[in-house]
Amino acid sequence: MRISTKLTVVVATVFAVIGVAGLLTINQMRDITQRSIGSEAVNLAQAMSTLMAFEVTQHAGEARQRRYQELVDFFVTHEKRDIEIVAPDLTILADVTTNHIGTSIEAGERRQVIAQTLRDGQARMTREAATENEPEMRQVVVPVRDGARNIIAALVFEYTPLYNDMTALAAKAFRQLAILALAGAALALGCALYLARSVSAPLRQLTEAALQLGRGQRAQAAVRDASDEIGELATVFNSMSSALHLRERAMESTFNGIMIVDLGKPGFPLEYVNRAFERITGYTAAQVLGKPSDFLVRGDVDQPGLHEIRLAMREGREAHAVLRGYRRDGEPFWNEVSIAPVRSDDGPPSHYVAIISDITEARNDSDQLAHQAQFDILTGLANRSLMMDRLKQAIGSAQRHGERIVVAFIDLDDFKLINDNLGHEAGDQLLREVAQRLQASIRPRDTAARFGGDEFVLLLREGEQGALGEAQLTERIRAVLESVAAPLTLAGRDIQVHCSIGLAAFPQDGADAEILVKHADTAMYRAKELGRNGFQFFTEALQLRAQQQLELGASLHLALERDEFELHYQPQVSLRSGRVVGLEALLRWRHPDKGLLGPGHFISFAEESGLIIPIGEWVLRRACKQNKAWQDAGLPPLPVAVNISARQCAQQELEAVVRAALADSGLAPHYLELELTESISMADPEHSVPMMERMKAIGVELSIDDFGTGYSNMSYLKRFPIDRLKLDISFVREITTDPGSLAISDAIITMSHSLHLEVVAEGVETEGQLALLAQRQCDIVQGFYFSKPLAADALEALLRADYRLPGHLTGRAADAPALLVLDDDTHMLDLLDLVLSNEGYRVHAVSDPEQAFEILARHQVAVLLCDQRMPAISGVEFLSRVRRMYPEVLRIMLSACDDAESTRQAINMGAVYKFIEKPVEQATLVALVAEAYQLYHAGRGQQTA
Numbered sequence: 031m032r033i034s035t036k037l038t039v040v041v042a043t044v045f046a047v048i049g050v051a052g053l054l055t056i057n058q059m060r061d062i063t064q065r066s067i068g069s070e071a072v073n074l075a076q077a078m079s080t081l082m083a084f085e086v087t088q089h090a091g092e093a094r095q096r097r098y099q100e101l102v103d104f105f106v107t108h109e110k111r112d113i114e115i116v117a118p119d120l121t122i123l124a125d126v127t128t129n130h131i132g133t134s135i136e137a138g139e140r141r142q143v144i145a146q147t148l149r150d151g152q153a154r155m156t157r158e159a160a161t162e163n164e165p166e167m168r169q170v171v172v173p174v175r176d177g178a179r180n181i182i183a184a185l186v187f188e189y190t191p192l193y194n195d196m197t198a199l200a201a202k203a204f205r206q207l208a209i210l211a212l213a214g215a216a217l218a219l220g221c222a223l224y225l226a227r228s229v230s231a232p233l234r235q236l237t238e239a240a241l242q243l244g245r246g247q248r249a250q251a252a253v254r255d256a257s258d259e260i261g262e263l264a265t266v267f268n269s270m271s272s273a274l275h276l277r278e279r280a281m282e283s284t285f286n287g288i289m290i291v292d293l294g295k296p297g298f299p300l301e302y303v304n305r306a307f308e309r310i311t312g313y314t315a316a317q318v319l320g321k322p323s324d325f326l327v328r329g330d331v332d333q334p335g336l337h338e339i340r341l342a343m344r345e346g347r348e349a350h351a352v353l354r355g356y357r358r359d360g361e362p363f364w365n366e367v368s369i370a371p372v373r374s375d376d377g378p379p380s381h382y383v384a385i386i387s388d389i390t391e392a393r394n395d396s397d398q399l400a401h402q403a404q405f406d407i408l409t410g411l412a413n414r415s416l417m418m419d420r421l422k423q424a425i426g427s428a429q430r431h432g433e434r435i436v437v438a439f440i441d442l443d444d445f446k447l448i449n450d451n452l453g454h455e456a457g458d459q460l461l462r463e464v465a466q467r468l469q470a471s472i473r474p475r476d477t478a479a480r481f482g483g484d485e486f487v488l489l490l491r492e493g494e495q496g497a498l499g500e501a502q503l504t505e506r507i508r509a510v511l512e513s514v515a516a517p518l519t520l521a522g523r524d525i526q527v528h529c530s531i532g533l534a535a536f537p538q539d540g541a542d543a544e545i546l547v548k549h550a551d552t553a554m555y556r557a558k559e560l561g562r563n564g565f566q567f568f569t570e571a572l573q574l575r576a577q578q579q580l581e582l583g584a585s586l587h588l589a590l591e592r593d594e595f596e597l598h599y600q601p602q603v604s605l606r607s608g609r610v611v612g613l614e615a616l617l618r619w620r621h622p623d624k625g626l627l628g629p630g631h632f633i634s635f636a637e638e639s640g641l642i643i644p645i646g647e648w649v650l651r652r653a654c655k656q657n658k659a660w661q662d663a664g665l666p667p668l669p670v671a672v673n674i675s676a677r678q679c680a681q682q683e684l685e686a687v688v689r690a691a692l693a694d695s696g697l698a699p700h701y702l703e704l705e706l707t708e709s710i711s712m713a714d715p716e717h718s719v720p721m722m723e724r725m726k727a728i729g730v731e732l733s734i735d736d737f738g739t740g741y742s743n744m745s746y747l748k749r750f751p752i753d754r755l756k757l758d759i760s761f762v763r764e765i766t767t768d769p770g771s772l773a774i775s776d777a778i779i780t781m782s783h784s785l786h787l788e789v790v791a792e793g794v795e796t797e798g799q800l801a802l803l804a805q806r807q808c809d810i811v812q813g814f815y816f817s818k819p820l821a822a823d824a825l826e827a828l829l830r831a832d833y834r835l836p837g838h839l840t841g842r843a844a845d846a847p848a849l850l851v852l853d854d855d856t857h858m859l860d861l862l863d864l865v866l867s868n869e870g871y872r873v874h875a876v877s878d879p880e881q882a883f884e885i886l887a888r889h890q891v892a893v894l895l896c897d898q899r900m901p902a903i904s905g906v907e908f909l910s911r912v913r914r915m916y917p918e919v920l921r922i923m924l925s926a927c928d929d930a931e932s933t934r935q936a937i938n939m940g941a942v943y944k945f946i947e948k949p950v951e952q953a954t955l956v957a958l959v960a961e962a963y964q965l966y967h968a969g970r971g972q973q974t975a
């Protein structure tokens with residue numbers, strides 16, 4: 031029964047008991063009151079009776095009779111009491127109602143009561159029935175005794191007023207009592223309700239919380255009053271609930287799956303699974319609770335691990351096993367299970383807890399690891415380690431059977447270029463394709479392996495399928511070269527890849543696996559040096575070379591320390607003026623034993639070994655320092671170009687190195703030019719563009735070296751903040767003999783000019799090359815024809831001598847289109863002549879328009895520069911005549927600022943190509959004339975074409 035019901039029953043019972051007791055008490059009190067009233071009335075009546083007896087006994091007969099009446103009247107008057115005196119014969123002796131006197135008491139109960147009292151002298155109570163006029167009266171009957179205690183009469187005394195007063199008083203007291211009782215009952219009810227609320231409500235809540243906890247939810251009971259027992263119980267419950275919840279959470283958040291199995295039921299059903307279990311198996315808790323504990327293995331029961339688990343559960347001990355389980359979708363997984371018994375006391379276990387973890391990935395990884403330890407992930411070919419194992423085995427077998435083994439070391443040509451230009455994804459695709467081709471090119475006993483990067487190794491063995499004599503081997507290797515070189519499509523582009531192969535044979539080129547591979551590698555390097563896309567057999571001489579390379583590394587280190595490097599400078603010459611307009615710094619190594627070595631001997635090794643970084647910094651510093659020294663010595667200031675290697679480009683510190691070289695030397699930045707090769711710049715334009723921008727921000731000049739040899743992306747070229755392109759020596763070398771080289775050179779020059787870049791042709795060795803380049807509007811040439819790279823002092827001497835190209839090869843050549851200048855101001859005329867002649871133009875300067883017409887008639891004029899204000903004829907008039915007669919001539923007008931109207935006129939008439947305002951600024955003039963010349967040549971080019 032609920033506590034509240036119990037409390038209600040208790041309260042109701044208490045209330046009933048109090049009610050009954052109250053009623054009894056009231057009844058009793060009523061009785062007592064009645065009796066008290068009676069005894070009071072008796073006492074009063076007896077007192078009257080005594081007084082009356084005393085008064086009447088002194089009289090007799092009628093006197094006595096009168097005295098009775100007097101006394102009755104007295105009492106009635108003064109005491110307001112209705113009294114009646116009855117004689118022993120029951121006649122009324124005295125009465126308030128006088129006409130009753132002498133009458134006998136009416137028969138009835140009252141008469142008997144009075145008669146009895148007259149007989150035995152006992153006081154009695156009686157009532158006089160109500161009449162029409164009088165209400166019922168309560169009366170007490172007492173005897174009246176004479177001095178001898180004889181009953182002489184009965185005194186009937188009416189005590190109704192007394193009774194009424196007393197009962198009114200009693201009723202009031204009862205009412206008050208009843209009110210008190212009701213108030214008490216209400217209080218009791220209130221207390222009961224309060225108790226019910228303060229006890230049963232918290233208990234109900236506690237029950238609810240306990241049920242919640244049982245359902246595995248977080249539950250907390252409200253603590254209304256921590257000081258009472260229920261509050262204490264709630265507090266204890268809450269801390270117990272928190273502790274349980276913490277454990278629950280811990281179990282739910284663990285990475286491993288947890289299952290609790292009930293041993294008390296058949297099949298050991300699952301009683302609890304956590305979230306990790308759901309994640310691992312794909313089942314929800316609702317789907318598995320109640321299922322047998324081994325349901326995860328499905329029908330796959332013949333597993334040693336499962337037997338062990340079952341045995342351990344029978345024996346009530348812990349166990350550990352790896353089982354093959356099945357997820358909800360049927361996918362098998364490796365399940366590492368640990369089980370432990372759960373005992374509530376010392377008895378047998380009631381439950382088992384199982385921790386499960388999914389080790390599928392780790393297990394697969396270890397299988398994969400074992401595979402990866404031997405095979406290359408990208409291509410699936412054997413890796414270095416497996417190849418070395420097989421090679422060792424093959425050597426053992428070859429020794430026993432007297433067979434020959436050949437190791438072919440293969441390296442792709444220009445793989446980096448492809449990787450950098452087409453992206454790593456394409457690079458990977460290429461490697462996979464090459465791997466397949468190599469695999470297809472070998473026989474069953476052979477092995478193809480990838481050693482890493484773009485290096486592959488073939489192990490070729492003699493056997494039933496063929497011998498490995500030189501002829502057979504050569505044939506097979508050629509087949510490999512051809513197979514690799516077959517065209518393929520990469521990143522949407524059709525490309526062809528070649529490779530270089532080095533060959534080393536057992537037993538003659540090495541007795542063990544390591545040596546054979548090393549020698550094949552050395553031979554491969556030689557194949558690369560000899561032009562790539564070929565193969566080389568290992569020789570002792572190659573071994574010697576490789577040895578020398580090793581030594582080179584060591585001595586390069588020393589060279590830096592011992593200051594054995596020096597710079598030579600090769601002049602760059604303007605094809606217009608014939609004058610030196612720049613220098614290229616080229617590194618040389620003054621070797622203590624071998625003398626002066628060019629970069630070909632060491633620069634690629636320095637690049638590979640990383641030594642190029644300190645060497646490159648040395649070059650930058652030395653070139654800046656030397657250039658500043660020449661400027662300080664009064665030589666014409668010239669920019670010096672320094673070659674920047676790929677490693678330097680990739681170096682974060684390059685900017686700081688350049689800044690330091692400039693700051694330490696004091697050279698103005700625009701006198702330093704950095705030459706980056708086309709392949710470096712295009713390899714990773716996303717890196718090279720910002721790098722170039724940083725360099726331009728310093729103020730240095732930039733050029734692209736060896737242009738035309740790499741894969742140039744024209745959209746990037748447009749983004750490069752460069753100043754000039756260097757036409758590669760390979761085109762220049764054949765420019766006079768090969769139409770292709772000429773066409774490419776032409777295209778590069780035209781494209782450069784349209785991008786406002788200058789073109790420097792490298793490796794100009796002959797006058798023919800130079801003349802052709804000049805004719806094709808190349809700006810600058812560099813090469814042995816003008817000067818080989820010179821040591822600093824020799825170069826200084828050349829500059830001091832103002833050594834130039836012969837005039838007939840420059841813009842001043844007799845057949846070069848002339849520049850005609852017409853100005854009546856002879857001072858101005860001389861100045862223009864000087865400036866433009868120095869720029870290499872064949873200038874005709876005249877002050878008279880007649881002379882100008884004469885020159886136009888006799889010479890091929892490309893550009894005409896004419897003053898607007900002349901006395902004989904206005905510039906506008908003169909130029910418009912020239913336009914009609916020689917439309918191909920580019921006409922530039924020199925105008926004063928107040929010549930706006932005539933300038934406008936000239937432009938409207940189409941008489942001028944451009945005008946230039948006086949005072950003329952030299953740089954603007956030179957640039958404008960150069961642009962006009964380019965336009966002239968372009969127009970002529972079109973005409974010729």
Ligand SMILES: Nc1nc2c(ncn2[C@@H]2O[C@H](COP(=O)(O)O[C@H]3[C@@H](O)[C@H](n4cnc5c(=O)[nH]c(N)nc54)O[C@@H]3COP(=O)(O)O)[C@@H](O)[C@H]2O)c(=O)[nH]1
Binds near residue numbers: 812
């Ligand atoms: N990273 C650095 N690379 C450098 C540095 N110094 C040089 N180099 C690079 O080495 C390459 C070979 O240089 P070098 O042997 O000095 O050859 C240069 C010239 O001597 C040569 N040249 C010049 N004119 C002619 C010619 O008419 N005919 C002919 N056969 N050769 C000629 O060309 C080389 C200059 O080439 P380039 O740099 O492309 O302008 C060379 O490629 C340098 O890049 C260095 O300090 N750091």
